Amino acid sequence: MAQSIDFATPPSAPAWQRWLVFSPAARIVIYAALVFVAGYLVHAALPMSGWTGLAASPAQHAFARMTAELVPTVLGYLVLVLLIERRPVRELSLPAVVTRGLPGFIGGVVLFSTVVGLLWLLGSYHVLGVNPNVDWLPAVLIGGIGAGISEEVLTRGVLFRVVEEGLGTWWALVISAAFFGIAHIFNPGATWWSSLAIAIEAGILLALVFHVTGSLWSCIGLHAAWNITQGTIYGIPVSGDRADGWLVSTLTGPDWLSGGAFGAEASVVALATCSLVSLALLIIALCGKTIVPPSWRRNKA
Structure with a gap:
């Protein structure tokens, strides 16, 4: 089995994209920003589901917390891989x-x-x-x-x-x-x-x-x-x-x-x-x- 990595910077990418979009540091920052924005939107939308109110059951509260954890991290990852790295999400294939x-x-x-x-x-x-x-x-x-x-x-x-x-x-x-x-x-x-x-x-x-x-x-x-x-x-x-x-x-x-x-x-x-x-x-x-x-x-x- 040979050493391998999932992503390589496109050879035709201009210098500014190599640093500000495709570099490892840039992609980590982009992912963090995506998670922050998605997390803010999810937390703003969850009260409308009724899962976070005092009348909600323990199971509904649990679903709300799980949603708040999963949606930002997974959505941010899909955007990073599909739109920035432009490759299949092989590591999360169904x-x-x-x-x-x-x-x-x-x-x-x-x-x-x-x-x-x-x-x-x-x-x-x-x-x-x-x-x-x-x-x-x-x-x-x-x-x-x-x-x-x-x-x-x-x-x-x-x-x-x-x-x-x-x-x-x-x-x-x-x-x-x-x-x-x-x-x-x-x-x-x-x-x-x-x-x-x-x-x-x-x-x-x-x-x-x-x-x-x-x-x-x-x-x-x-x-x-x-x-x-x-x-x-x-x-x-x-x-x-x-x-x-x-x-x-x-x-x-x-x-x-x-x-x-x-x-x-x-x-x-x-x-x-x-x-x-x-x-x-x-x-x-x-x-x-x-x-x-x-x-x-x-x-x-």
């Missing part, structure tokens, strides 16, 4: 929902279940009971589907992919992972350690999943499954946010083991488990020679 997204989802369930199993063996995870009447829909819509799609489109589809085109794979991994970790610093119970853990275990892992598969659905499936399995099934806080799960549970022990108030994502168990998967993906990338060098080295070659 058939890949099954061929890439479903395996990613299964992998996410297995991965987080492995983390929970290890925490249980180490005496940190305890099941106190079962809550069969848990209202799972809001968490699945917001923390699963909404966060899975919007965060992956933004962090892997735009930031990692576009930075990789300019600075190469190594810098794209570092920058996108750092951004992902810092983005979680304001979550409930967050610390600098939890942000570092998120950056390494999720930021690097999901970027490598995208690099190896070339599909955002793989990342979306894994991300959504991780959140849903963590909160809705095992009842563990998702990135610091309280979760009502099918299992009523608690985490005990030192923060480095349990993750503290932030949840299992700040545990060294999650960090080590995800790092092993990341290492396997990195070996696949190195053996397949898919690591993309910086643009100046590609141009020189």
Whole structure:
């Protein structure tokens, strides 16, 4: 498998377009502007749906929040790819929902279940009971589907992919992972350690999943499954946010083991488990020679 990138500046583009439209920095700025404008319009329109009022049900509130997350990020991405980059949106092709997204989802369930199993063996995870009447829909819509799609489109589809085109794979991994970790610093119970853990275990892992598969659905499936399995099934806080799960549970022990108030994502168990998967993906990338060098080295070659 040869190294490849999704977009290359058209050879006939004038100099001003190369800098102000097609350069990696310009496209990131354009995407941010598109998301800002679309987000403003969506937030202005949502009250008319009745989903945000006091009389709205929890499910309607969840649909409203999911819409506010999804529409700006996905619409901005489609405009960026179709109108600026002028190429098919291969990384979000609908058939890949099954061929890439479903395996990613299964992998996410297995991965987080492995983390929970290890925490249980180490005496940190305890099941106190079962809550069969848990209202799972809001968490699945917001923390699963909404966060899975919007965060992956933004962090892997735009930031990692576009930075990789300019600075190469190594810098794209570092920058996108750092951004992902810092983005979680304001979550409930967050610390600098939890942000570092998120950056390494999720930021690097999901970027490598995208690099190896070339599909955002793989990342979306894994991300959504991780959140849903963590909160809705095992009842563990998702990135610091309280979760009502099918299992009523608690985490005990030192923060480095349990993750503290932030949840299992700040545990060294999650960090080590995800790092092993990341290492396997990195070996696949190195053996397949898919690591993309910086643009100046590609141009020189």
